[in-house]
Amino acid sequence: MDKEDKIIVGISIGDLNGIGIEVILKTFQDKRMLDFCTPVLFGATKAISYHKKALKLEVPIQGITSINQINHNKINLLNIWKEEVPIELGKATKISGEYAAKSLEIATTHLKEKKIDVLLTAPINKETIQSESFNFPGHTEYLEANLDGKSLMILMTDKLRIGLITGHIPISKVAETITPALIKEKVGVMYDSLVKDFGINKPKIAVLSLNPHCGDNGVIGAEDDEIIRPTIAEIKETGKLVFGPYAADGFFGSETYKQFDGVLATYHDQGLAPFKALSFGNGVNYTAGLSEIRTSPDHGTGFDIAGKNLANPSSFIEALFTGIKIFKVRKEYNELSKSPLLVR
Template identity: 45%
Template structure:
């Protein structure tokens, strides 16, 4: 891997009336990010200029381009994506034209990601309701990207320096969770977590904790049988193959006693079971990473925060970490691919050892 190569990081604008543009500007203006990557914002120059003026970032500039190949390595770049009726920024308001901009930004950036014109994608928050329309009929970014890359299953992986949590089920109603909890779904997610920890985070022998579904992890069947009939057998399967997988643990005690600190990652059964403790512990620094995609995608772990949009109160920490994490994962994957490509097979190693012995 060329250590001098700066990956192109695509950044979608998100819902223009939320805090996405604000945290993008703040993250790119204060971090000297162009020393680590070439940022390319997918959005609207007109609307981003409005934010720049209102936030008093007059010294911060972007370079408008038509294609990622034209990106200036020393500047923040922007590709205009919007094709629709003219509209103005209305902080904190739902606007279908803003939803269309959010979709067109995501659509264009995803196409460039698939074609290799950018090396990673960072998505600013969208209004999951406002973006719905022709071309986008998904609960969120994760499902859209899975469909775009023709992946039946991916992993919503919330990551920070302190804690990493994946979920078996993502953006679905709570009443559907139990129907989606089965041996194969848990098996698949544990495998995705393990592979991501090794490939994306360079943790070679990861320790993984699995949470229970029911209160007190079922209390030996008194409060539910999923732990005994589904979760425990899968955990045991992985243990028998030499994997460091443990559980199922009762969620409340697991986090209350800080047992999570003993593990490299945690698998929760459903969205709020994983995201609630994660956001309590890492809200300003956490990152939403879509593991098991062939390309790298990260996002801040917060939403549009319409209630503070335009007030210059948004913290860019999660957006900045999403960019840093995307760069790190891209470089880790590139390094692993290079090592595998240059690896000597076990047969060749044996031949070299035998040859050296004969010479000596």
Template identity: 50%
Template sequence: MSESSKIKVGISVGDPNGIGFEIILKTFQEKNLFKKFIPIAFAHPQNFFEESEKYKLDTNILEVKNIGDIQENFLNVIDIWDNPFPINYGKDELTAGNFAFSSLEAATTALIKNKIDVLVTAPINKKNIQSKRFQFKGHTDYLDKEINGESLMFMISDQIKLALVTDHIPLAKVNEFATKNTIIKKIKILEHSLKSDFNISEPKIAILGINPHAGDYGVIGEEEETFLRPLVKAQFDKGIRIDGPFPADGFFGSQSYQKFDAILAIYHDQGLIPFKTLSFGEGVNFTAGLDRVRTSPDHGTAYDIAGQGKANHNSFKKALHAAGEIFLNRKKFNDAVNQN
């Protein structure tokens, strides 16, 4: 792959007191990745050099002043802070949150301006990153505000693809947010993503129920009968290959998820518990529905092992590859649409 066709990957480093630096450095020890990607991290170069030395890694690191100076075959690092961050492994600090946001903001700006092709984000601490400039429950909500489109939290792995109607909201507010209009929007975003981002021409989608046992025909709850089941039928009649609502426990227990290209869960734990049980450490969080591509690993800051050299970088590497594949699939899809 020529340099011009290599995918420019912007990387936000996440909470510096977590495992972000470590998983990024470990990933790009694999020199074959440079055949496809030109990685660009937004941080302080000295932190990368010091962390690489600490873990005895041989990652090729290059300090650059701006994106115009990047080179292939290196992990390019653009300095966004005046001084290196004083890492305090495993500690929840406001300064670490400020650093994480600076990295995310710089990378997102580069993505919007087409200076990079895709964005891969290392884990943040959702508490210490909060500030006047970041009042969001996570990456997804922030990117939804900054980038064109309407976001959908979409977890993907080799075993399963699973999206959420609602994501980071309290359980007590699920019914308030999981309205008929919202569910219809999420179904349409999911179907389009499966076609454009994953090259599935006629995707099959399953939707889970809201109540235990999907309401047991009104015995446990009425939402499935009053609006969810009719909603699903209406979307099916319009040409979307969707089935359900299914009781979540039996659906995963019987491995029925294997019969579908993607599952739409109503709320966070309903979907993320089975997803992470099946795929933890190998899964990817993809923000579908936006006109730019962003992925991240399926885990958090891992303060408990930060600085110990124990972090597994598989999920970050999976996120890197997923971002590249989605970017190329979407380009191919859009080119075909424009030709028609």
């Protein structure tokens, strides 16, 4: 592959005290990974060297001071700070959160400016990263605020894609947040993403119920009959293949999810608990609906195993390949869409 054709994957290094840098290093221990992309880490040589020494990992990395200096045959590290930053493996510290935010912010700027093609984010600690400049529940909300489009968090494998109608909000706020407008927005984002990012021409989408047993005709909640079901009916009139609501327990227990290209859960744990039970360690978090592509592994900072050389890079590797694949599919879709010969 010519260097001009290689996809540049920018990588924010996440919490310095967690397993983010470990899974990054383990991912690129295999030199063949450089055949698929040009990686650019956003961090500092001293921080990466600390982890390499602690983990006894030998992974050659080229330090650069400008994105224009990237070598397409090496792992690049864009040095974005020079100062010594204290690293305390396995501990949630304010300073580690501060530099995780710095890595993410500068990587996102490069993404917006088209200097990188894909953003791959290592895990952050959602508490220690908070500051005046970063006041978001997580990556998804931050990226939506800084990129064009409306976001949809999708946890995915090759066989299962689960999106969230509501994301990082308290359970007490879920029912009042779910409106016909929000359901239509999230179905629209998932539908468009399945077409443009995954190459599925007529995707089938399932929507889960809010209440147990879909509310049992109002006995345990009216939202499914009064809000979700009528909204799905309206959406179906536009020609989209959207079905539901489905009671989540039976939907996953009977493997009905295998009949659909995408599933929309009404709240975080309704979708992510079964997803991680089915796919943990191989799943990918994809932020659909935005102008740029961002993926991440399906795990957190892993403070309990940080520095012990126990972190499994499988999910991070999957996130890398998913970002590359989505970039290619979206690029092909955009090129075909420009063609006057394309029949819609």
